[in-house]
Amino acid sequence: MPGRATPLARGRAWGRIRSKGLLGLLPVVLVLSGCIADPGPGPTVALSTAEASGSPAAPSTSTPLETTQATNKAPVYWIGRSNGNVFLYREFRDVPDQENPVTRALHAMMSDKPLDPDFFTPWQNPKKLATSISGKNVITVDVSADAFNSNLDGDMATRAIQQLVYTATAAAASSGLIDSGQQIQVTVLVDGHTDYLAFGRIRLGTPMSRVAGMVAPVWIIDPQEGVEVPGGSVKITGRSTVAGGKLHWQILQAEANGDKKPFLTGETTAAADAAQSGLFTLNLTLTSGNYELRVSQEDTSGNQQELNVDTRGFRVR
Incomplete structure (x- = not known):
């Protein structure tokens, strides 16, 4: 379902920037x-x-x-x-x-x-x-x-x-x-x-099925990484493993020097019905530029952390 967008003040801290490269991907135990x-x-x-x-x-x-x-x-x-x-x-x-x-x-x-x-x-x-x-x-x-x-x-x-x-x-x-x-x-x-x-x-050698718990808790489907999309209304879709769960999202815009500044932020809820279980959709108005989308599940512990973040970089022409 569509999310609620609120412009953020310039210069407000936007938290962690995702790490790049293989070494940043691997936790100590894996x-x-x-x-x-x-x-x-x-x-x-x-x-x-x-x-x-x-x-x-x-x-x-x-x-x-x-x-x-x-x-x-x-x-x-x-x-x-x-x-x-x-x-x-x-x-x-x-x-x-x-x-x-x-x-x-x-x-x-x-x-x-x-x-x-x-x-x-x-x-x-x-x-x-x-x-x-x-x-x-x-x-x-x-x-x-x-x-x-x-x-x-x-x-x-x-x-x-x-x-x-x-x-x-x-x-x-x-x-x-x-x-x-x-x-x-x-x-x-x-x-x-x-x-x-x-x-x-x-x-190996015996039939295997999908094992539960393997897919990411939050998962941006579109746009894919690095793609260019038309300006105006940009449709974003994704999935959460928590059907009916609340999600937080943020759009960061890249400046000429490569820094990223907060642009939009909001909340949405993943679909709860069986036919669309866990799906979420955002329709955002974005002008030309380079952006990063961040989506995370709600932190119910009160620590206000970004839980199970997925990020996606894309360009609007």
Whole structure:
């Protein structure tokens, strides 16, 4: 539903500016290293039989399965950080149409860089990647072992595998290849074989589903990072995992010297009805310039912190 905008006085402190780069993304307990593996415990059990180990603050719901889209853009999930936790975030990407929708979405996930510099992927570009879908809504992904050439701890490996599950199911659903009204599972083969230990942590080969609590609590859908939109009325959409929950938002405008100043601020409420659960929409009047949008959930503790912030930079022409 539309939010309420209030101009802010020039010079008012606007809080934390989001950090850039990979190192700022990773909390202490979830380590991603290109070269050094942590000396943690042994393999993690298969995700089909165990919930992923999230922090206590992680939401208990997963994002609804994507609906059929009248676009060739591929839904791709990335990993990002919010308030010290690590979650999945989605972007829609332009991809070549030579392959089936699931294969090309996974290719993008493993070989491309996210548009948003706050996101990343631990996957490596594989030499071989193929996918198929059975009549029982099971997606089979057959990928070469070089895709797993990153040393991850158990928690990050869990998120990487769920990144693949979310991307594969999103691509199949948004392209209309599967019945989104039924349970959808993903089986991962490595070089045609089951029982591979992904990232040295996760045993593959059995069907896996989306694990609850993996998606970001607050998630800006449009505009995407770095895009240019027409001036005038700018429509912003997003999703919160708290249906009916209150959200705070802020627009910052970039000045000629690169500094950002407060421009608009307001509140909105995520939809509570089942059909639009958690969705929110803002219609803002913005003139030409570069902006950053910040959206966060309401802090009910009284500390007035920005909880589960998502940020997005875009340009208005």
